Amino acid sequence: MPRLWNETIEEHxxxxxxxVLETTAALVAEQGLxxxxxxxxxxxxxxxxxTLYKYFPDIESIMVAWHERQIGAHLDQLAELRDQAGTPGERLEAVLEAYAFIQQQRHGHGGEFSALLHRGDHVVHAEQHLRQFIRGLLAEGVQAGEVRDDVAPDELTSFCLHALAGAGTLTSKAxxxxxxxxxxxxLRPQS
Amino acid sequence: MPRLWNETIEEHxxxxxxxVLETTAALVAEQGLxxxxxxxxxxxxxxxxxTLYKYFPDIESIMVAWHERQIGAHLDQLAELRDQAGTPGERLEAVLEAYAFIQQQRHGHGGEFSALLHRGDHVVHAEQHLRQFIRGLLAEGVQAGEVRDDVAPDELTSFCLHALAGAGTLTSKAxxxxxxxxxxxxLRPQS
Incomplete structure (x- = not known):
């Protein structure tokens, strides 16, 4: 059976x-917004x-769409690491490390328009998603005795995200x- | 001997x-910039x-002067805590706690103009001063065996400042x- 016309259109x-997203992101990174x-x-x-104007009204909207896609890819990457085999503590470590590397890359390029992008609703939504995600991992870690239980997972989540934001200023992987x-x-249980 | 005229002028x-600084800060906090x-x-x-225009050309310059004075007062407060009696670890704790409370207050008011103020040269200078200050305390802590020695004090300083910036989103002292x-x-030595 031939593919449906709608599917082909959708794919196109x-x-x-x-x-458009990739071209714009590359041009902006190269030449500035x-x-x-x-x-x-x-x-x-x-x-x-x-044709371009049928897809996007302006450069800002392209960059927001690009950013949404980036954030989605990052969240997918973190979810994959969370769902790996291992103890909650090991999976927490894998997720936090990946998150820190994302923070490091993020600051490496795109400083100019990051302030613009970070005001968007899609970012607020993604941040809430990320917080819930990390909080869930921390709560699992508490149950497994691998994360301290004297501070609520919610507060530990804030601590993690703020501390790891510091990766943005670091230049080496080490x-x-x-x-x-x-x-x-x-985060570890305190004796 | 009567006071020197110059001193009186200077004091006036x-x-x-x-x-002017206090009045402006209060008005801005109350009514917005x-x-x-x-x-x-x-x-x-x-x-x-x-007379006012002889002192300051505009509101922004008043706010910057006010902010400089605030930062100076905060650094003095932290220096006092550093110079107290106690082990390096105890003094580090006192300084970091005071710093965290300052971060909490700072976010409580003045969100509107904080972005404006934080771009100033005086802030860059104060941040360098603060970093050196914390780094010095951490290095003392390493020597006393109260702070981990497997990560350089410089990196630990970044960690502290980023982690404690999270106090800005917290509402309770606890x-x-x-x-x-x-x-x-x-920061503690790891076994």
């Missing part, structure tokens, strides 16, 4: 969208300007790993 | 300046507008104390 739209124009994006993506180790020491 | 100037005018500041400070306890656990 997704492909155009993805191309202010230097990039919709015409340049259309040209580099290999689509007409009129330093990020040390930061994760120090943060985990803060 | 400082008094006017202090009054946009609602406050130089005329209103002059009126509330009990000085003429022309929660701030718990955050300080968790942060200190991360």
């Amino acid at each position: 739209r997704r492909a155009v969208r993805d191309t 202010r230097a990039v124009t919709m015409s340049r994006i259309a040209e580099q993506s290999g689509i007409g300007r009129a 330093a990020v790993k040390r930061l994760v180790a120090v943060t985990l020491s803060g | 100037r400082r008094a006017v300046r202090d009054t 946009r609602a406050v005018t130089m005329s209103r500041i002059a009126e509330q400070s009990g000085i003429g507008r022309a 929660a701030v104390k718990r955050l300080v306890a968790v942060t200190l656990s991360g």
Whole structure:
């Protein structure tokens, strides 16, 4: 049976969208937000300007869509690590380390428009999701006796996220790993 | 011997300046940065507008001066705690707790203009000073065997400052104390 016309259209739209997102992100990273124009994006993506405007009204909306996709990919990556084999403590360590590396990369590029992007609703939503996610892992760790139980998982979540945000200023992988180790020491049951 | 004329002038100037700073900070906290005018500041400070303009060209410069004074007072407070009696670990704890409470208060008010103020050179300078200060305490702690020696004091300083920035989102004193306890656990020598 031939593929349905709608599916083909849908797939085509997704492909155009993805191309636009990647082209724009690359142009912005290379030339800065202010230097990039919709015409340049259309040209580099290999689509007409009129078509581009059917997908996105402006560069900001493209960057927000790109950012949403990035955040989604990061959350998927963390969820995969959470669902691996291992004790809660081991899985917590894997997730926090991956999160710290994401923070490090995030600050490496895109400083210029990160303030703009981080004001969006999609970010608030993703942050809530991330908090719940980490809190769940911490609560599992408490039950397994691998995480301290004298401070609520909610407060420990805040501690983790703030401490690991510091990875944004670190330049080496080794330093990020040390930061994760120090943060985990803060989470362990205290004698 | 009568007081020198210059000293009297100097004292008078400082008094006017202090009054302007306090009046402006109170007005901004009450009504928001946009609602406050130089005329209103002059009126509330009990000085003429022309006099006010001899001291400060605009509200932003008053707020920066106020912020500089605040930061100076906070650094003095932390230095006092550092110079108290006690082991390096005890003094570190006192300093980090006071720092966390300062972070908590700071976020309580002034959100509107904090972004503006935090871009200033005086803040960069104060942050460098604070970092050196905390790093010194941590290095003392390492020597006394009260702070871990497997991570450089410089990296531990970053960890502390990022982790304790989380106090800005906490509403109770007890929660701030718990955050300080968790942060200190991360700093202790690991077995």
